[in-house]
Amino acid sequence: MSQSNRMVLSVTQLNTYARSLLEQDPHLAQVFVTGEISNFKNYYRSGHLYFSLKDEKSVVKAVMFARYAEHLRFLPEDGMKVIARGHVSLYEATGQYQLYVEDLQPDGVGDLSIAFEQLKKKLEAEGLFRSKKQIPKFPETVGVITSPSGAAVHDILTVLGRRAPEVGVVFCPVAVQGTDAAPQIAAAVKRFNRLRCADVLIVGRGGGSMEDLWPFNEEIVARAVAASEIPVISAVGHETDFTICDFAADLRAPTPSAAAELAVPDRMELLAELEALRQQMRQAMNSVLKESGRRLAQISESRVFRGMFERLELQRVRLDQLSSALTSSMQQQMQDRKNRLAAVSGKLDALSPLAVLSRGYAVACDEAGKPVGHAAEVRKGQLLSLKLDDGDLGCLVQSIKIRRKKRSEGEKL
């Protein structure tokens, strides 16, 4: 190879050439590489992730651009074993050959499990799981946030209706899987809080794969649930499924049906309790009454009271005596008056002019019926009426003889 034939390349030309070689290689266009993450750097502003992958002997640089990184559910960290999918190329500015990662999967455990642990740790550190509100004992209304089509809503309504038909239900249908689910669930919790239309919320869904339950592991749901002023019962999947939502909620129920049982008291039990309370109240009242009666009896038996009763009795006897004395004195007085009246009317009888007539005397009356007292008042020939005891006589005056009375006697009259 002669000097003149030698091709002199600029660094850029070299790197560009090397890069084109790498990019043309069909084997390097899509590779899966397993290794451990080291030197992890997260440029939050750009969203690009820079790290190295290494095994026991070697290291390769790797970059994951934001448009890929945003689909990651977990945050890569140093020491994490991963399988990276991507293509190989060369960064001309540094001549660094590197792996351009399009997807990253944790090696061994699933990415969801890692994402779960990471979010749980983060929210735990924030204290999001710490404050738990009391679930009301007797809610008037239960809010239900779940899918309108799943078995969960049916189970919840059935249990609520059986245990506490008197409790109202407000239902907010949401998607419980897929990308819309988490924002819808979070929004539903906020809607209930805005309206204040429930005393307790049930948030959940029936069983499914971890992928299906994933919306309940999303940060937006956890934050909405933790911020809810209305107590939240979380009921996602089956007994063995734990979600971030469960931790953020005030109470975790193993299943949707169990959530309904935890949300409302059993009507039959309540009725029994109420009846017991009523019994207790009656008994308490009875014993208060009995006790009062007993005390009353005791007090009436006491010496003070007995003395009082005796004095009262004495007074009563005296009163009786006085009142009968009063009655008899009244009667006596009445009798006296009657007697006096009889005496007076006897006298009156004796004084009656009619009584005089019965003894044979007569009264002379003029034409007008006026008694005639003096002979001088009468003319000769005048018609007088003579009243006798049993009848009247008409008499014609034939003669008049005037008798002179003693003067002194007349003066006396």
Place this chain on the structure above:
Amino acid sequence: MKQKMTFEEAAARLEELVSKMETGEPTLEDSLKLFEEGSTLSSFCYRKLSETEQKVRSITDLEEKKVKTDEQN
């Protein structure tokens, strides 16, 4: 009794006055008053529990209703 009492408040008050009566401390007159109140409360609770038809409403209806009343006010 309050105008709009909840079952919870009524039951709590009922429990409270029963235990008060059970101490035997209130006078006969006060006990009678408590008994009367307790009878009212327990009938209220019974009445609440006697509603046997489940009422399910949708939150959207409630929101629309609220918007309407807000507009009226």
